[in-house]
Amino acid sequence: MSIAQAIRPHLPYLRRFARTLSGTQEAGDGYVATLLEGLVSSPSDFPAELPPRVALYHLFLRVWNSVRLSSPGAEAINAPGTAQQRINSISSLPRQAFLLVAVEGFTASEAATILEIEESDIERLLDIAGQEIAHQVATNVLIIEDELLIAMDLETIVTSLGHTVQDVATTKTEALAAVQRRKPGLVLADVKLADGSSGLDAAKEIVADGEVPIIFITAYPEKVLTGARPEPTFLISKPFQRETVMAIISQALFFDTRAHLRPAAA
Incomplete structure (x- = not known):
């Protein structure tokens, strides 16, 4: 199975994740496009040893954490009283762990693989996210x-x-x-x-x-x-x-x- 075939079913969910993480669909799609362009130029970067969905999110967050793109529609992020505003206020890594587990449905083990951290760190990150949510x-x-x-x-x-x-x-x-x-x-x-x-x-x-x-x-x-x-x-x-x-x-x-x-x- 080609990389394109392996990741195609997961792209709508990745776009949702990217939108929630970045605050707007435009900004999220920009990061997804950057990821896909990288895969086209360097397909060997795709970790074939991982399940395709885990590998896709893993590579996406590598892009997210290393590339800063302009974010059109930033006013949506700052709209008062919205869930997106609350999401955006959570610290970066706890926010990523929270969305991976609570919204995308990954297990703690899968989230740890995606984030390149120990599984024991996932609970700590979720605790931080939970406390930051409870503050609001x-x-x-x-x-x-x-x-x-x-x-x-x-x-x-x-x-x-x-x-x-x-x-x-x-x-x-x-x-x-x-x-x-x-x-x-x-x-x-x-x-x-x-x-x-x-x-x-x-x-x-x-x-x-x-x-x-x-x-x-x-x-x-x-x-x-x-x-x-x-x-x-x-x-x-x-x-x-x-x-x-x-x-x-x-x-x-x-x-x-x-x-x-x-x-x-x-």
Whole structure:
């Protein structure tokens, strides 16, 4: 298979990544074009030992980190209150790690290969990205989880990112009571709970009173992949990796403007 055939299916996703990283489609396409021109002139630079998608993003970020192109449409980057503005405010390498894992869906191992760093560094970069996101978009989190150790793990992750855990509920009844006391900005929900009740049912009642981003964390993903509301936009399977939860929490809040926006520092 030729290099062109190998990378063609991945180019639309690379353009999306480049647009998000740079702030505009024009600027992103400029970097993609520079990458493709380089491959035409030096095809031997393509690392054939890597999966094509990993190799493509790896080469793209080499270009991104070594070439500075003019960025038409920079006003889009600075538009107030946009997700792109928040993305652009994250430090360069943490931003790259965050987008690779949370948006492009690479594993921590694949992201490490793309960035030419150790896999252990990915969690550190995601932690930095999460904290920088939380500096702008902070919220209170409801955890619906009946396993104590898992609930403690999630609470540690949430607070390490700068958010507040408002309650840990072990049943549907406890979850709904917590929402009555204070509406959460984000919900982390298991599906099967201690008393036989359902975190999915609790989530349905929570969103019935207003949209709230919900991340399902479950050993039974088939229970939420039914097409019924609430849509499982964010789904993490157990056992989970800490860096995956960090990335998805940040992604859910990053693209949800209902989270509390912290005022800019004076």
